Amino acid sequence: MADRSSSGAARTAAALAGVPAADPDADLTAHRGEPTAVRESPPPDRPAPVPAAHAVANAAHTAPDRLWTVPNLLSLLRLAGVPIFAWLLLVPQADLWAIIVLAVGGITDWLDGKVARLLGQYSRFGALLDAGTDRLYVLVALVAFGVREVVPWWLVALLVGRDAILTACLPLLRRCGYGPFVVTYLGKAATFLLFWAFPVLLAAEFDNAFGVLCAAVGPALLGWGTALYLYGGVLYLLQVALAVRHPAPRPTARPAAPPGDTAATRTA
Template sequence: MVDREDLPDRVWTWPNALSALRLLGVPLFLWLLLGPEADGWAVAVLMVSGFTDWLDGKLARWLDQSSRLGALLDPAADRLYIVSTLVALALREIVPVWIVALLVGREVVLGVALLVLRRYGYPPLQVHYLGKAATLLLLYAFPGLLLADGEGWLAELCEPIAWALTIWGTALYVLAGLFYLIQVAGIVRAERAARTAP
């Protein structure tokens, strides 16, 4: 995997445009979910977000348009969708508050870890493949949870699948966070040892 700092410092690329489009979809998604409660349209926005998440990575490789900005925008958009979706689903009483607390708490802890890294002069660490898998599971789980909140055969079909994806995605998301914290702790220990060495 290419280190983020080795990537070109480009802004105007197709992958970055897709990531920006995904970010603009967050307020639209929240409004659809919490305002008119247009769940079908909200699911459509989530599906478009998931597709553009996959597409921007592919385009970055196909067109050789990887960039530092893209390496920051992509995981930021993922996290923003996850946190905003969780809060909205909790407000609608579709998911229990403890799942929201667990996943949002993970983001807060990693935010503090990022500040620690910056204090020691390090950029954000590379996204772990486990975190990518967890994000993918959760981005599939959330539309399923919305569909399962309805009535009829589709809701019955979606409910067990959506909850399975939610449980697995949550477990992997927390585990990826723990791996990130272990990496940060290793960096901090090494820096402190280097500073105290004669």
């Protein structure tokens, strides 16, 4: 009876976190960048359920750790644009070129996942690189926009604080036997909205009709992106709670066989 109530509670928490529940003792597989089936590999365009007891797992642990793939090159291109964007925005204040660099970053953020699914080029390195580059781009853009007074500092603190809290949870996940957070469609959508809100807000500084239009659209994109970003953070924290309640099973070492006790001697 206790096992059944515990399993029911796990399914309820998983449902609140937006994670479909499954057999807690089943094996976990996953694909790059998205939250898998229990015995079968999921189709590349649709994530399969993640077991409730394994709601937090690295989505690319079962993928080969390949480095030179097309999605990884796109992520590296986006990563290279981070210092260029910051320099353009803060030093010469070349806003148009900064908008172009930021737009290219947003396109590659959307494209690398599509290419990975199309070509089947999933990798653990790619999943970590994609998520890390997104976080770095959002952090740098927020701080730079705060310095330029494009966005208020309280909003910068709110979004940066969300990432800081989730980063602080990583050692706890590792202690429970899990890797970094599984990237969700909701999280990618929030990042996508922020990636496009930033250049639109920057274009709102232009003294023309296009600037007036961007001044109306930019805050809406930023508002939706911020709401989804914070809501995704809450779901990640629920995943942490599930991981703490259901730690990953530790591998048990087999007892050493007595000297001379081999398969050959047992069948002789």
